[in-house]
Amino acid sequence: MTAETSLTARAAALDAADALAPLRDRFLLPEGVIYLDGNSLGALPAAVPEAMTDAVHRQWGTGLIRSWNDNAWWQAPQRVGDAIGRLIGAAPGQTLAGDSTSVQLFNALAAAARMRPDRPLLVTDPGHFPTDQYIADAVARLLGLRVHRVAPGELPGFLAAEGSRVAVAGYAPVDYRTGELHDMAAITGAVQEAGALMVWDLCHAAGALPLEVDRLGVDLAVGCGYKFLSGGPGAPAFLYVAARHQAAFDHPLTGWNGHADPFGLGGDYTPAAGIARARIGTPPILSLLALEAALTAFDGVDLARVRAKSLSLTGFLLDCAEALLAGLGFTAVTPREPERRGSQAVLRHPEAYALVRALAERGVLGDMRAPDLLRFGINALYLSHREVLAAMCALRDVAREGEHRQERFRRRSPVT
Amino acid sequence: MTAETSLTARAAALDAADALAPLRDRFLLPEGVIYLDGNSLGALPAAVPEAMTDAVHRQWGTGLIRSWNDNAWWQAPQRVGDAIGRLIGAAPGQTLAGDSTSVQLFNALAAAARMRPDRPLLVTDPGHFPTDQYIADAVARLLGLRVHRVAPGELPGFLAAEGSRVAVAGYAPVDYRTGELHDMAAITGAVQEAGALMVWDLCHAAGALPLEVDRLGVDLAVGCGYKFLSGGPGAPAFLYVAARHQAAFDHPLTGWNGHADPFGLGGDYTPAAGIARARIGTPPILSLLALEAALTAFDGVDLARVRAKSLSLTGFLLDCAEALLAGLGFTAVTPREPERRGSQAVLRHPEAYALVRALAERGVLGDMRAPDLLRFGINALYLSHREVLAAMCALRDVAREGEHRQERFRRRSPVT
Structure with a gap:
């Protein structure tokens, strides 16, 4: 069994057991996007x-x-x-x-x-x-x-x-x-x-x-x-x-x-x-x-459960990164201990800017902070383990194929 | 010819000659309202x-x-x-x-x-x-x-x-x-x-x-x-x-x-x-x-023409007040000289608060400033002389009939 297959099974099991999964319907997320930048701008709530x-x-x-x-x-x-x-x-x-x-x-x-x-x-x-x-x-x-x-x-x-x-x-x-x-x-x-x-x-x-x-x-x-x-x-x-x-x-x-x-x-x-x-x-x-x-x-949401799911998602993201990104120049920055972790998972890579832009073209939206941090914000109200895995697979593919080295991903304008 | 008849004819003539009248379509104003509070909150522009x-x-x-x-x-x-x-x-x-x-x-x-x-x-x-x-x-x-x-x-x-x-x-x-x-x-x-x-x-x-x-x-x-x-x-x-x-x-x-x-x-x-x-x-x-x-x-609006129309409207309002409100306890406050007049017309009356509230019930929205000023803001982009006259007729009727002395118009909550 490959690492990806094993992670896929784990994501499916975690999502199947996720009591907060129905909360995703409280947000209007666009098709084809995995949104890992809710720590910069949250997604559109359906009530708005x-x-x-x-x-x-x-x-x-x-x-x-x-x-x-x-x-x-x-x-x-x-x-x-x-x-x-x-x-x-x-x-x-x-x-x-x-x-x-x-x-x-x-x-x-x-x-x-x-x-x-x-x-x-x-x-x-x-x-x-x-x-x-x-x-x-x-x-x-x-x-x-x-x-x-x-x-x-x-x-x-x-x-x-x-x-x-x-x-x-x-x-x-x-x-x-x-x-x-x-x-x-x-x-x-x-x-x-x-x-x-x-x-x-x-x-x-x-x-x-x-x-x-x-x-x-x-x-x-x-x-x-x-x-x-x-x-x-x-x-x-x-x-x-x-x-x-x-x-x-x-x-x-x-x-x-x-x-x-x-x-x-x-x-x-x-x-x-x-x-x-x-x-x-x-x-x-x-x-x-x-x-x-x-x-x-x-409304009616217990933040303790949001926190538990957030830790599950950020922990899973770090696991995915470790299993899938080995040898591609990434270092995990966010602490592994749950009590020392907020609600984002951060990787360091010297080409962070171009990688984030190339990922965005694949519909995976994270952001970066100068000079070399890739930030993945985790809003447990609307994200799933399956999406986290898909994001890390996309990052692996981008980095492995050097997709981010194309001219159009070079730094230009402000990115929040 | 009564004062009101003469003012009605004058309003009709001024409105007929108003080159800015079509600008009113750039705003969504509710039916049954004469809006004289655009100096506090402007009406909703249709583009919004x-x-x-x-x-x-x-x-x-x-x-x-x-x-x-x-x-x-x-x-x-x-x-x-x-x-x-x-x-x-x-x-x-x-x-x-x-x-x-x-x-x-x-x-x-x-x-x-x-x-x-x-x-x-x-x-x-x-x-x-x-x-x-x-x-x-x-x-x-x-x-x-x-x-x-x-x-x-x-x-x-x-x-x-x-x-x-x-x-x-x-x-x-x-x-x-x-x-x-x-x-x-x-x-x-x-x-x-x-x-x-x-x-x-x-x-x-x-x-x-x-x-x-x-x-x-x-x-x-x-x-x-x-x-x-x-x-x-x-x-x-x-x-x-x-x-x-x-x-x-x-x-x-x-x-x-x-x-x-x-x-x-x-x-x-x-x-x-x-x-x-x-x-x-x-x-x-x-x-x-x-x-x-x-x-x-x-867009494409000449503010000099807006100013000219605003002066026509505020001047007309003061004329209406003088002709229609005589003996009812009002004093005009806004200067008569055009070069000393902004884009509102203000009357003083000891019962300003109740009068403004009673007017609002008739669909004429102005506001008041403590302790005794009735303010009528004039936005020349969407107001007509006919509306100004109707507002002053309503104020005359309210004051003459003592409509504002009803219990429900007594001061209560904040009014901007």
Whole structure:
């Protein structure tokens, strides 16, 4: 029996036993595509098109300005926020949807730093997604702080030495490049032990695995709506502010939507009570309603089961890679231990860019991160083991036949 | 002949001579509604539904991640920005669409203040829309400036005394309450004469009248996409940065989309060249594409003619109010002189809130601004003189019959 035959049998058995398989019908996936880039842009949930038609024709076209009240547009940031809150372990009234992740990071880091006015340091991960690092620098510059870049593994040592000077720590549970999963409880505990505030970037975790921001006592968190939440391109981000911090949340971007009496139209800013004070300006309602419809794909879904299936898929992908790609120049990057793995599987190869492009031509969509990582995002709501195997077979064939060395696969334009 | 008969004849004659009347077909307005709130949320342009269906099904659903390149999502902020630029008199490469007006105000005011590091004052209008004032205060606090609130009429005197200490002036050409139009050229000239930078908030002007930001030498400007641009609820805002300032534009919100090499994923921020450096995070593509489709309603439209029709409609509204509402407690607020009038007509009445609600029940949609202003926004692309007259007749009937004094019209919930 060849490796491929054996893997085919295993995939069939795993898929046959997959209790989540019916969830795939909650998404509209195109024919002929194996979609392994849901960690960059989630697939289209089946509930979205009708929701958008309703939003455009009935709510905007017919309801016009009245829809701010009649269709509760005004409440949408908090309503959608609470829906996301259910997926990250946040009780209602602590999560808000709106703006981009970058803007929400700015709000979270700046507001957190203002809660620790006597501490001069902002700590973040040198391997953090770039925008997290840039925004940390921007906040530090505006507030007169210094940024230290400390890898998660070195954080305990750093905090032992400098912890009393740290105002805020900004980290992500999942490394966006390697897919490595860090220990949120341990890091949160260490940061808070030092008296600093913990700001998590949940972009690569929300919707992919069970999160428990309330139970872990997380201070603030942000995340995006378009990866595992499948809210659409550039879907609004979210901000979580633990209830105990809301009264002290001193917003750096005091837009009128966060005012205690937004229609009183006074010239001085008085923040609203609760999470509403984290609002800024008028949110992009169409994108927000698309995200709200997308989140219904999670209705009745147990994220513990999503996590179990995701680990099965990523583990299977690494098995396929090991069995099928031997001798073709690939190295597995994502940790093998389930507790150290997010919801993507990553391989290293010097020709990553061309390989990803050649794979795309075969209908297998992954992505790459410079300079040499092939990323395969696993959304367990719509993927199967059979697809994972087919993707790895395609990658083997592309690499073995040198298909990716054709001129048209050379690097050109931006690829997200 | 009664006043109403005479006004009816005049409306018919004006509408018959209206060369812009066919533009109404570019919008989908509901039956039985006279829509006088397009200065708060523009009506649905006919091009939007199909564009949204395409964006959802083909671009997102089928194109998936590939649409960032294949459907040029990545370029959308600049492409839509240039389309708005054409309506505000900005040559290409200076206008960017994205985020909310509040966030763009923050960017504009902070970046402008950083270009005048030795000047400690930020000047804004005490009658400015609240978010403009709140954000000015927020920027001043972060950058160590002081905010002075100076009415447009008192600005020359203030600048004569304090001009050399002013870093930035933030004003709006159209007063959002009264509809008064200020002299952009004179104010821009006075501010720049003092060596300060001029930041205009064009929310109530873009799409309503011809603007010439390039010709006037405006430094920076912002505006929203959902009023006269009819881009949909919470449509992305825009930011204009004159080409001569772009190299010095020092972004306070350094998100990865504004990086010179966003996919290089380096940990240090290097701003992109040109207007691209004003980008922040990933924009809400669905809302952005709705705005882009909406802007096609302006294709081939001469804004000078839109302005002429708008003045005819607002002037006619004030005439109707004078003739029909005498003795009912209304006062006209919007200036009579065309050169001092934006694209709305405003009446004062102590029962403004209830009157606007009672009017809405008759299908006449305006809005109110606390405590006592009835605002009637005039979008000349889809309104007629006949509708303006019908609205004022309805208001007369409501007020005369005391219809608005019914219990159900008492103030309750937020109304935008």
